[in-house]
Amino acid sequence: MSVEQLLGGVCEVRPATAADSVDGVSPQVVARPASAEETSALLRVCSAHGLAVVVRGHGSKMAWGRAPERVDVVLETGAMDGLVEHSRGDLIATAGAGMPLARLQEVLAEGGHQLVVDDLAAGHGVEGAGSTLGGAVATNLCGPRRLWAGPLRDLVIGVRLVLGDGTIAKAGGKVVKNVAGYDLAKLLTGSYGTLAVITEVTVRLHPLPAETRWIGASVDPRALGTVLHEVVHSQLAPHAVEVRVRPGVRPAVVTMLSGTEAGVSARAEALRESLADLDCPAEVHAAPPPWWGVLLHPGQRAGTPPPPGSRPVLVKATARLSGIPQLVAAVEEVEGTATGSAGVGVLHVALPADGAADRIHRLRAATSGLGGSTVVLDAPPEVKSGLDPDSTWGPVPGLGLMRAVKDQFDPGRILAPGRFVGGL
Incomplete structure (x- = not known):
C-alpha cells in the first residue's frame, strides 16, 4: 500500500x-x-x-x-490558520499554527493590539507570504523589536501540540503567569519541529503605539561603540536599535522610538541632539528604512524580493552588547552583509558563497571571543553539503540532555x- x-x-x-x-x-x-x-x-x-x-x-x-x-x-x-480567540482585555490571542504572521497582525490591529514579532522572512516562502505563526515559533523568529518585548519564546504563553505518536497535549494556558514546573511552550520554541507538531499558539500582545519614529545615522566605525552605548543605554527607552553592515560602507545605526505623538517627537529630537553632540549627524524619519527587519541576500537591494532560486550563506552571529563594534568589524573582515539588533547583540549575516567554510570559521572565532556564537541557518546545497554538523551549529552545551528530551x-x-x- x-x-x-x-x-x-x-x-x-x-x-x-x-x-x-x-x-x-x-x-x-x-x-x-x-x-x-x-x-x-x-x-x-x-x-x-x-x-x-x-x-x-x-x-x-x-x-x-x-x-x-x-x-x-x-x-x-x-488549513489550521484561523484566529481562535482575541481577548482584548487580557492582551492575549490564540491562533492556528498556519495563521500567516502578516494576517495575524492585521486582525490584531483592528483591536489596537500587536504581536511584537518582526517577520524576518517577509517576502519569502509561498508567493512571498513570509512566516506563519507556527513557523515563527518553530524557529524562534526574532527581529528588531526584541529589545522592546523580548524574544518570541517570552511571548508564547501556551501551545496545543501533537506528539509523534499522535498524543494531543497542551502546554501553558491563557494567562501570562500560568506555568508551574517546566515550560513546554518555551521548549518547543526554536525546536525546528523536531519534538512535536504545534497546531495552536497562544501569545501575549502589546498595545499599538500612537506614534513611531526612526532616527538614522551613518556612523564612523571608530565611534560605533560610543554611539551604540549612548543609544542603547539612553533614558529615552528605545524599542529597537538596529545596525546595518555592508562591505565598504560605514555602518548605519537606526533607532526606533514609540509612544504618544508628543512624547515620541520630543524623545526623537533629544536623541538627534545627543548624537549631534557626538559628531554623529542623524535624521528623524516617519518610516523605517527598507532593510529594516528583513533578511537580505548579498547584493540584494532592500525592498526587492530575493533573486529566484537564490540561497545565501545565512548566519546568525551573537555577541555581548559591548562586543557589537568588534562583531561588526569581524563581519566586514569576512565581506559579510548584516542587519541586526545592536540592543540585544544578534546580527543576521549573509556571506559570499566562495570560501564560505573559512569565512564561517573566522566569524565563529570572533563571536566565541565576544561571548557569543555563530550558527549557520542556511546555505546553498553545495556549501551546506561541505559543512559537518559541528560547523553548522558550533559548540552546543547540554547536547546529552537535548538528546534525552528528543x-x-x-x-x-x-x-x-x-x-x-x-x-x-
Whole structure:
C-alpha cells in the first residue's frame, strides 16, 4: 500500500512534487490536516509505519538547519490558520499554527493590539507570504523589536501540540503567569519541529503605539561603540536599535522610538541632539528604512524580493552588547552583509558563497571571543553539503540532555530526523 493510500482516509493528501522537497530531500506526499485531531490521526499512522514527517507553513524557512535524514510526509499547517480567540482585555490571542504572521497582525490591529514579532522572512516562502505563526515559533523568529518585548519564546504563553505518536497535549494556558514546573511552550520554541507538531499558539500582545519614529545615522566605525552605548543605554527607552553592515560602507545605526505623538517627537529630537553632540549627524524619519527587519541576500537591494532560486550563506552571529563594534568589524573582515539588533547583540549575516567554510570559521572565532556564537541557518546545497554538523551549529552545551528530551518526545525519530543540532 502506498503512503498516499495509507493516509488518504485521514486528511487531505496529495502526491509530492519537486517543489515540495525539503532542502533537497524528496517526500512522497503532502498532507494537510485541518485540526489537531486530524494531525493526531495522521501522526498515529506515520508512527506505526515509520514515516518521517516534516512540518511546513509557508516554507519560508524550510531550508534552515541541516537537511533532514529522510522525509516521507510534508505536513502543511495551512488549513489550521484561523484566529481562535482575541481577548482584548487580557492582551492575549490564540491562533492556528498556519495563521500567516502578516494576517495575524492585521486582525490584531483592528483591536489596537500587536504581536511584537518582526517577520524576518517577509517576502519569502509561498508567493512571498513570509512566516506563519507556527513557523515563527518553530524557529524562534526574532527581529528588531526584541529589545522592546523580548524574544518570541517570552511571548508564547501556551501551545496545543501533537506528539509523534499522535498524543494531543497542551502546554501553558491563557494567562501570562500560568506555568508551574517546566515550560513546554518555551521548549518547543526554536525546536525546528523536531519534538512535536504545534497546531495552536497562544501569545501575549502589546498595545499599538500612537506614534513611531526612526532616527538614522551613518556612523564612523571608530565611534560605533560610543554611539551604540549612548543609544542603547539612553533614558529615552528605545524599542529597537538596529545596525546595518555592508562591505565598504560605514555602518548605519537606526533607532526606533514609540509612544504618544508628543512624547515620541520630543524623545526623537533629544536623541538627534545627543548624537549631534557626538559628531554623529542623524535624521528623524516617519518610516523605517527598507532593510529594516528583513533578511537580505548579498547584493540584494532592500525592498526587492530575493533573486529566484537564490540561497545565501545565512548566519546568525551573537555577541555581548559591548562586543557589537568588534562583531561588526569581524563581519566586514569576512565581506559579510548584516542587519541586526545592536540592543540585544544578534546580527543576521549573509556571506559570499566562495570560501564560505573559512569565512564561517573566522566569524565563529570572533563571536566565541565576544561571548557569543555563530550558527549557520542556511546555505546553498553545495556549501551546506561541505559543512559537518559541528560547523553548522558550533559548540552546543547540554547536547546529552537535548538528546534525552528528543527520546522522550519522539522516540521513533519520525519528526524531522537529523534537522536540528547534533543530528536530533
